[in-house]
Amino acid sequence: MNLITVSGPPSSGKTSVILKTIESLKKRGIAVGVVKFDCLSTDDDLLYEKAGLPVKKGLSGALCPDHYFVSNIEEVTEWGLSLKLDLLITESAGLCNRCSPYIQDIKAVCVIDNLSGINTPKKIGPMLKMADIVIITKGDIVSQAEREVFASRVNTVNPSAVIMHINGLTGQGAYELSTLLFDETITLDTLKGKKLRFSMPAALCSYCLGETRIGASYQMGNVRKMEMGEKQ
Amino acid sequence: MITAVQLQKETIERLVVTYPFLESFFSDNNLDVIQKEGLTLEEYFNTFDEEEIENKALDKEQALNSMVEYINGMVQFLGSTEEEAIRTLTILPGTDKSGNPEQFEQITIKQSEIICIVGPTGSGKSRLLGDIEWVAQNDTPTSRKILINEEKPDMKWRYSSGNKLVAQLSQNMNFVMDLTVREFLELHAKSRMVENEEEVIARIIEAANNLAGEKFIPETPITSLSGGQSRALMIADTAILSKSPIILIDEIENAGIDRKKALELLVSEEKIVLMATHDPLLALMGDKRIVIKNGGIHKVIDTSQNEKALLEELEKMDNRVQDLRSRLRHGEQLDNVNF
Ligand SMILES: Nc1nc2c(ncn2[C@@H]2O[C@H](COP(=O)(O)OP(=O)(O)OP(=O)(O)O)[C@@H](O)[C@H]2O)c(=O)[nH]1
Ligand SMILES: Nc1ncnc2c1ncn2[C@@H]1O[C@H](COP(=O)(O)OP(=O)(O)OP(=O)(O)O)[C@@H](O)[C@H]1O
Numbered sequence: 001m002n003l004i005t006v007s008g009p010p011s012s013g014k015t016s017v018i019l020k021t022i023e024s025l026k027k028r029g030i031a032v033g034v035v036k037f038d039c040l041s042t043d044d045d046l047l048y049e050k051a052g053l054p055v056k057k058g059l060s061g062a063l064c065p066d067h068y069f070v071s072n073i074e075e076v077t078e079w080g081l082s083l084k085l086d087l088l089i090t091e092s093a094g095l096c097n098r099c100s101p102y103i104q105d106i107k108a109v110c111v112i113d114n115l116s117g118i119n120t121p122k123k124i125g126p127m128l129k130m131a132d133i134v135i136i137t138k139g140d141i142v143s144q145a146e147r148e149v150f151a152s153r154v155n156t157v158n159p160s161a162v163i164m165h166i167n168g169l170t171g172q173g174a175y176e177l178s179t180l181l182f183d184e185t186i187t188l189d190t191l192k193g194k195k196l197r198f199s200m201p202a203a204l205c206s207y208c209l210g211e212t213r214i215g216a217s218y219q220m221g222n223v224r225k226m227e228m229g230e231k232q
Numbered sequence: 233m234i235t236a237v238q239l240q241k242e243t244i245e246r247l248v249v250t251y252p253f254l255e256s257f258f259s260d261n262n263l264d265v266i267q268k269e270g271l272t273l274e275e276y277f278n279t280f281d282e283e284e285i286e287n288k289a290l291d292k293e294q295a296l297n298s299m300v301e302y303i304n305g306m307v308q309f310l311g312s313t314e315e316e317a318i319r320t321l322t323i324l325p326g327t328d329k330s331g332n333p334e335q336f337e338q339i340t341i342k343q344s345e346i347i348c349i350v351g352p353t354g355s356g357k358s359r360l361l362g363d364i365e366w367v368a369q370n371d372t373p374t375s376r377k378i379l380i381n382e383e384k385p386d387m388k389w390r391y392s393s394g395n396k397l398v399a400q401l402s403q404n405m406n407f408v409m410d411l412t413v414r415e416f417l418e419l420h421a422k423s424r425m426v427e428n429e430e431e432v433i434a435r436i437i438e439a440a441n442n443l444a445g446e447k448f449i450p451e452t453p454i455t456s457l458s459g460g461q462s463r464a465l466m467i468a469d470t471a472i473l474s475k476s477p478i479i480l481i482d483e484i485e486n487a488g489i490d491r492k493k494a495l496e497l498l499v500s501e502e503k504i505v506l507m508a509t510h511d512p513l514l515a516l517m518g519d520k521r522i523v524i525k526n527g528g529i530h531k532v533i534d535t536s537q538n539e540k541a542l543l544e545e546l547e548k549m550d551n552r553v554q555d556l557r558s559r560l561r562h563g564e565q566l567d568n569v570n571f
């Protein structure tokens with residue numbers, strides 16, 4: 001089985017791109033399944049189901065979705081193997097721009113959209129910088145110039161990635177992407193022992209654990225204060 | 233080709249002098265090098281303590297490798313000029329949707345030609361444009377092959393972000409940035425690393441104003457351009473500033489600009505223009521049209537003398553309609569118009 005992790009800011013077009021790409025993969029007889037990770041709610045599983053794909057969803061709720069992802073990816077992989085999938089795709093929404101779910105030696109795809117503004121590439125951390133393939137969507141609603149500027153900004157933060165433009169609505173470019181996703185020489189049996197490409201932040205403070213009260217006496221663990229300058 | 237080992241030993245100052253484009257690399261990667269120019273890259277990365285590395289989500293090795301890729305990529309991008317001019321684009325036959333071989337030997341399109349693509353909905357027009365953009369090598373659903381300058385093309389066309397074979401004119405006429413025309417063009421020019429920025433920008437604005445009815449100035453915010461002006465700006469910008477030698481236009485309908493002049497502008501910049509359209513006015517402006525049926529190229533028709541004559545008639549009719557439109561706009565009555 002091949003495993004591919006797809007990540008990207010909310011509503012950037014991940015599901016649209018995955019669905020269009022799977023259409024081409026299916027025509028080649030490749031058995032694909034999808035797992036969607038999200039925070040509070042998602043209907044993506046219904047979309048995948050409607051497309052006739054085996055799907056699982058995981059909601060992290062009060063936890064960081066990317067931390068939740070790593071804690072569950074091994075079991076998810078086992079699920080894919082038990083279904084004898086050729087290709088398992090995980091979709092997760094990057095929420096804090098700091099974490100990223102990419103795993104070493106596992107193909108990592110980041111989806112971002114032209115509408116998010118040309119300064120976005122610089123704001124997204126490892127999720128964009130460490131991806132193997134960067135997909136830029138929604139090119140249909142901006143000009144050629146904006147597409148070129150955006151792509152060049154992506155290139156400056158991740159010069160080694162393959163950058164592709166895909167229209168999530170019409171599927172233009174999705175066939176081309178499909179040719180880069182499945183590699184029949186890869187057989188993944190387990191994720192045990194593999195590592196994340198980038199460490200997740202060491203955030204553990206009282207608020208992570210459910211504290212709601214404000215004030216220094218309630219703050220424990222990893223607390224950091226802003227630089228506010230000299231007191232008058 | 234520079235390597236990571238060499239890079240580490242260089243001072244930031246020297247690096248920026250040798251590779252001016254590194255400035256945007258540092259800033260886009262949130263690497264603040266001000267007052268650290270005297271340090272070698274290695275020393276610079278060593279100034280970060282654990283906490284900063286954690287906070288900036290920085291990975292030294294990754295940052296360094298990424299810089300090497302960036303430099304090598306840019307050097308190649310900037311160095312590729314005339315010798316790579318695209319003179320011809322050739323389509324070699326594949327199969328239609330039923331698997332039947334396409335009945336032509338080869339179709340060769342030359343610089344400054346306009347080719348229209350016609351065929352019913354779902355027949356495969358967009359797929360043909362897609363084959364060209366992906367420089368298909370018998371590896372798309374149509375099994376076609378695309379040659380450039382009569383040779384098997386370099387696969388870098390598929391993956392490079394700056395050197396794309398194809399630019400595509402959007403149907404949509406909205407800009408999502410809030411900038412003036414000048415700022416917008418500056419941004420684009422910077423991303424393309426053009427040298428004579430001012431001159432290029434002035435040329436684009438002049439060309440755009442030549443396409444649209446109402447003139448705009450460099451200080452006009454792009455968000456307040458009319459539909460026609462935006463489209464004119466996009467076309468002029470693509471013609472003059474895009475490095476891509478091939479322009480794809482997928483379905484443009486009437487857009488409030490002088491479409492004939494727009495096509496003339498594109499081909500005057502030595503581009504190849506491919507246009508999927510059913511508008512007779514546009515289709516007949518092409519030198520040839522490719523007819524698609526059931527996914528395959530069914531035939532290629534050269535625009536005939538009679539058709540060119542018909543085009544003249546159509547243009548006259550179109551001008552009349554435009555004229556009536558403009559008179560309506562100015563509040564006139566159209567009682568005494570005979571058509
Ligand atoms: N115009 C345009 N719209 C797009 C494109 N790609 C996606 N969309 C639209 O953008 C919206 C979000 O797309 P999704 O595919 O659901 O995005 P997502 O990244 O999966 O979103 P989450 O999973 O909720 O984070 C939908 O309304 C899509 O139809 C595109 O290329 N062009
Ligand atoms: N030769 C071919 N072999 C197999 N499939 C093909 C072939 N040509 C086109 N197709 C497929 O047929 C479908 C419709 O093609 P396409 O979208 O290019 O049509 P179109 O002419 O652009 O339609 P529209 O006018 O609606 O935009 C696509 O899924 C495309 O991949």
Ligand SMILES: [Mg+2]
Pocket residue numbers: 014015016044091
């Ligand atoms: Mg989704």
Ligand SMILES: [Mg+2]
Pocket residue numbers: 357358359482
């Ligand atoms: Mg089409």
